[in-house]
Amino acid sequence: MLRNITIGQYMARDSIIHNMDPRIKIVITIMMITALFFIDSFSGYGLFFLSVLVIISLSRIPLLRIIKGLRPVLFLVMLTLILHVFFTRGGEVIWQWGFISIEAEGLYTGFFMVTRIVLLIIFTSLLTLTTSPLELTDGIEYLLSPLKRVGVPASELAMMMTIALRFIPTLLEEADKIMKAQMARGADFESGNIVKRARNLIPLLVPLFISAFRRADDLALAMESRCYHGGEGRTRLYELKVKGTDFAALGVALLLCMVFIYF
Amino acid sequence: MALIELRGVDFSYSEMETPVLKNINLTVEAGEFVSIIGGNGSGKSTLAKLLNVLLVPSAGEVIVDGMNTADEENWLKIRQKVGMVFQNPDNQLVATRVEDDVAFGPENLGIPSPEIRKRVDKALEAVGMEKFKDNPPHNLSGGQKQRVAIAGVIAMEPECIVLDEPTAMLDPQGRKEVMETIHFLNKEKGITIIHITHFMEETVGADRVIVMNQGSIHKSGLPLEIFREIDDLKKLGLDVPLVVELAHELRKKGVEIPAILSINELVDSLCS
Ligand SMILES: Nc1ncnc2c1ncn2[C@@H]1O[C@H](COP(=O)(O)OP(=O)(O)O)[C@@H](O)[C@H]1O
Ligand SMILES: [Mg+2]
Numbered sequence: 001m002l003r004n005i006t007i008g009q010y011m012a013r014d015s016i017i018h019n020m021d022p023r024i025k026i027v028i029t030i031m032m033i034t035a036l037f038f039i040d041s042f043s044g045y046g047l048f049f050l051s052v053l054v055i056i057s058l059s060r061i062p063l064l065r066i067i068k069g070l071r072p073v074l075f076l077v078m079l080t081l082i083l084h085v086f087f088t089r090g091g092e093v094i095w096q097w098g099f100i101s102i103e104a105e106g107l108y109t110g111f112f113m114v115t116r117i118v119l120l121i122i123f124t125s126l127l128t129l130t131t132s133p134l135e136l137t138d139g140i141e142y143l144l145s146p147l148k149r150v151g152v153p154a155s156e157l158a159m160m161m162t163i164a165l166r167f168i169p170t171l172l173e174e175a176d177k178i179m180k181a182q183m184a185r186g187a188d189f190e191s192g193n194i195v196k197r198a199r200n201l202i203p204l205l206v207p208l209f210i211s212a213f214r215r216a217d218d219l220a221l222a223m224e225s226r227c228y229h230g231g232e233g234r235t236r237l238y239e240l241k242v243k244g245t246d247f248a249a250l251g252v253a254l255l256l257c258m259v260f261i262y263f
Numbered sequence: 264m265a266l267i268e269l270r271g272v273d274f275s276y277s278e279m280e281t282p283v284l285k286n287i288n289l290t291v292e293a294g295e296f297v298s299i300i301g302g303n304g305s306g307k308s309t310l311a312k313l314l315n316v317l318l319v320p321s322a323g324e325v326i327v328d329g330m331n332t333a334d335e336e337n338w339l340k341i342r343q344k345v346g347m348v349f350q351n352p353d354n355q356l357v358a359t360r361v362e363d364d365v366a367f368g369p370e371n372l373g374i375p376s377p378e379i380r381k382r383v384d385k386a387l388e389a390v391g392m393e394k395f396k397d398n399p400p401h402n403l404s405g406g407q408k409q410r411v412a413i414a415g416v417i418a419m420e421p422e423c424i425v426l427d428e429p430t431a432m433l434d435p436q437g438r439k440e441v442m443e444t445i446h447f448l449n450k451e452k453g454i455t456i457i458h459i460t461h462f463m464e465e466t467v468g469a470d471r472v473i474v475m476n477q478g479s480i481h482k483s484g485l486p487l488e489i490f491r492e493i494d495d496l497k498k499l500g501l502d503v504p505l506v507v508e509l510a511h512e513l514r515k516k517g518v519e520i521p522a523i524l525s526i527n528e529l530v531d532s533l534c535s
Contacts, residue, residue: 162358166356166358166359215353220348224348225342227339227342227419235370235376236376236379237363
C-alpha cells in the first residue's frame with residue numbers, strides 16, 4: 001500500500017524546459033514568484049498566466065496534470081475566498097441577510113488573493129515537475145555554495161538531501177513489510193479514533209526507527225570506505241553548464257519581472 | 264613486496280574487553296583470491312575493517328602497499344587501493360541513480376568529470392550492469408545491488424577488493440551473480456580479492472582459504488586441504504557443503520574417493 005508512491009512529482013520529458021540548467025530554473029522561479037507579489041491588477045495576472053501557459057506548452061506537461069496538482073491547496077483557496085468575501089468590508093453592498101453581507105471590495109480582494117495563490121502553486125510546481133530531485137539538489141548546492149564562506153555546509157546539505165531521497169523508498173518498503181507482519185499478528189492500523197490510531201502506530205515506528213539507525217550506521221561506514229571526507233575537493237560526474245537557452249530564458253524572465261513590478 | 268601485510272595485529276573495541284582479534288599475521292600477494300571463513304563472532308568483519316582503515320589495530324601493524332594504516336595521511340590512499348563491499352546491499356548505495364552511485368567514489372577522490380564518466384562506464388560494464396545505469400537502486404534485485412556496489416569500488420581503480428559476506432542476504436541467483444563477478448574481476452582484471460563468507464562452497468576456486476576462530480587464524484591452506492578435515496571444521500560451527508560431507512562419509516565406509524569440492528567432481532570420481 002505504501003509501495004507505489006513516487007518521490008516528488010517529476011515527469012521525465014524531453015523538452016526545452018526540462019533541459020534547462022536547474023540553477024537558472026530555480027533563480028527564475030524565485031524571481032517570478034517575487035514579482036507575482038508586486039502585481040496589483042487582474043491584467044497583470046493575465047500576463048503572468050499567459051507566460052505560465054507558454055512554459056507549460058514548451059514543457060510538454062499535460063495541463064490536466066498541473067490542475068491535479070492544485071487539489072491539495074483547494075481547501076486553502078476556498079478558505080481564503082470565503083474569509084475575504086464575508087469579512088472584507090468596503091464598496092457597494094451586493095447581498096445582505098441580517099448582519100451577514102457581501103461587499104464589492106471583499107469579492108474583489110477574495111478573487112485577487114485566490115488568483116495569486118493558484119498562480120504561485122502552478123509556477124512552483126512547474127519547477128518540480130520539470131526538474132528531477134537530483135538536479136534540484138545539485139542546483140541548490142551550487143546556489144548555496146557562496147554561503148560556504150560564512151559557514152553554511154552547502155555540499156553536506158546536498159548530500160543529506162540525496163541520501164534522504166535515496167532512502168525514502170527503502171524505508172517505505174520496510175514500513176510496509178513491518179505493517180503487514182504486525183497485521184498478521186492482529187495489529188490494527190485502521191480503526192479507532194485518532195489517539196488510538198496514533199498509539200497503534202508504535203509497533204510500526206519502533207522497529208522502523210531502530211532499523212533506520214542501523215542503516216545510517218552502515219551507510220556512514222560504506223561512505224567512509226569510499227573515501228568520503230566532506231564536500232571539500234569533491235568533483236561531480238555531471239557538471240552543470242549554462243547554455244544559450246538558459247540565458248535567453250533568464251532575459252525574458254527579467255523583462256517580465258520589470259513589467260510586473262513597474263506597471 | 265606483499266600487497267597487504269598484517270604483523271602481530273591485536274584489536275579490541277574497548278579497553279576493558281578481551282581482544283576481538285589476537286596476534287594476526289597474514290600476507291596477501293597482489294592478484295590472489297583469498298577466502299576467509301569462520302563462525303559468527305570469530306572476528307571476520309573486524310579483520311576486514313582493519314584492511315581499509317575503518318579500524319586501526321590496538322597493537323601490531325597493518326601495511327597496505329607499503330603504507331602503514333596507523334598514519335592518518337595514508338588513509339585516503341589506502342581506501343582507494345583497498346575497496347570494501349558490505350553485507351547489506353541496501354545500506355551501501357548512496358545515490359538515487361545507479362551511475363551516480365558508481366561515481367560517488369571517484370567524485371570523492373576529486374577526479375575530473377570526463378574521467379569519472381569513463382570510469383563509471385567501464386566499471387558498470389565489468390559487472391554487467393551498464394543497462395541499468397539510469398535506474399534508481401531501490402528497484403534492483405539484491406544481486407544487482409551488490410554488483411552496483413562492486414562497480415562503485417572498481418570505479419576507484421583499487422588493487423584489492425574486500426567483500427564482507429556479500430552474498431549473505433541474497434537468493435541463490437544473486438549469490439551466483441556475485442560469485443561469478445568477483446571471479447571474473449580476479450581472473451580478467453587482475454584485482455586481488457579477499458572474500459569473507461560463511462558459505463563454505465563459495466570458497467571453491469579460491470587460491471587460499473583462511474579459517475578464523477575466536478579472533479585468531481585457525482589455519483590456512485588450499486581449499487582441498489581445508490575441506491579434508493571436516494570434523495575439525497564442524498567443531499568450529501561451520502556448515503560443510505553436503506557433497507563434501509557425503510564424500511567424507513563414503514570414505515569412512517571404505518569407498519575410495521579423492522578430495523572433492525563440487526558435485527560434478529563427486530560424480531566423476533564415483534563413475535570412473
Ligand atoms: N562495534 C562493535 N563494538 C563492540 N564489539 C563489537 C563490535 N563489532 C563487533 N564486536 C564484537 O567483536 C566480535 C567479532 O565480531 P565480528 O568481527 O563482527 O565477527 P564476524 O564478522 O566473524 O561475525 C564479536 O564478539 C562482536 O560481538
Ligand atoms: Mg561479520
